[in-house]
């Protein structure tokens with residue numbers, strides 16, 4: 237098996253050299269274990285939080301030990317009665333080509349007519365995050381004016397489409413021109429944050445949504461939050477999903493200068509962690525998977541080839557290198 241380890245905890249944007257590719261011979265399977273040939277690896281912004289050496293809501297990566305992450309693969313050996321050779325499964329043994337795990341830590345993929353890697357993106361953790369943040373945290377309802385930051389990413393791209401499907405007016409913030417074009421293609425008002433101050437971004441949001449913002453789905457922080465706060469309607473709800481703008485910050489970023497807008501607009505701001513809502517995953521799949529299979533939602537992905545490219549794929553998340561879900565495809 238070949239796998240990545242982290243050799244030190246980074247400050248700032250991690251350097252490529254911090255990721256080491258190692259090889260090990262796997263032992264024979266113990267009872268109720270499976271061996272999986274990974275086809276697809278997920279890289280996600282939350283992994284940066286596991287590189288800090290400090291326990292937050294996920295335990296940090298242990299230096300020198302195999303890194304972990306979402307992955308999809310095929311069972312090639314099994315000593316478990318329920319998970320069989322040939323089953324396609326999702327599990328957390330990513331950042332490696334062959335994973336060996338207790339069978340209870342793997343989930344056999346459901347039988348929807350979608351590509352298997354969709355279970356790392358639109359029908360996996362990011363999709364479930366979009367659905368939870370929009371419906372359960374922001375309590376989005378038809379007719380709301382909905383603003384989403386990092387709107388063309390894995391979470392954002394489903395959040396905007398779910399809001400559109402509900403009959404909302406949706407504004408999406410993203411960087412590059414091709415991302416803005418994609419947003420427009422799914423009926424979203426595109427707004428770029430590049431080369432803009434918070435004030436300029438706020439003006440652009442106002443132009444795109446003259447009737448203000450009722451729901452803000454926050455993925456970024458920084459100037460996106462400041463601009464959103466200044467466009468809130470009375471009783472607005474902000475679902476704080478993430479703040480990627482600060483994940484590589486070496487010093488804490490200053491708070492938005494206009495946080496008092498929450499008072500004036502009688503708005504509500506709530507953070508959430510998708511893992512706490514996992515008991516709803518079945519509802520989410522029942523609702524969203526048939527629509528994905530029917531082509532109702534546009535599912536974008538950015539694919540890097542080969543295990544060696546995993547660190548680059550991860551680092552590119554912080555530079556806008558992905559439209560939709562960032563994935564690594566393994567050969568064989």
Ligand code: NDP
Nearest residue numbers: 281386389390391410411455477478479480481509510556
């Ligand atoms: P994305 O697919 O959205 O990838 C990250 C994107 O963020 C980039 O493509 C880039 O798009 C944008 N971005 C990166 N840095 C900045 C910056 N400094 N300012 C503005 N935009 C930036 O990632 P995910 O969809 O997987 O995750 C989105 C957010 O959701 C993250 O904050 C993540 O931590 C959070 N999350 C939270 C979960 C929870 O349980 N609370 C679960 C899953 C994700 P662009 O080119 O537009 O700049």
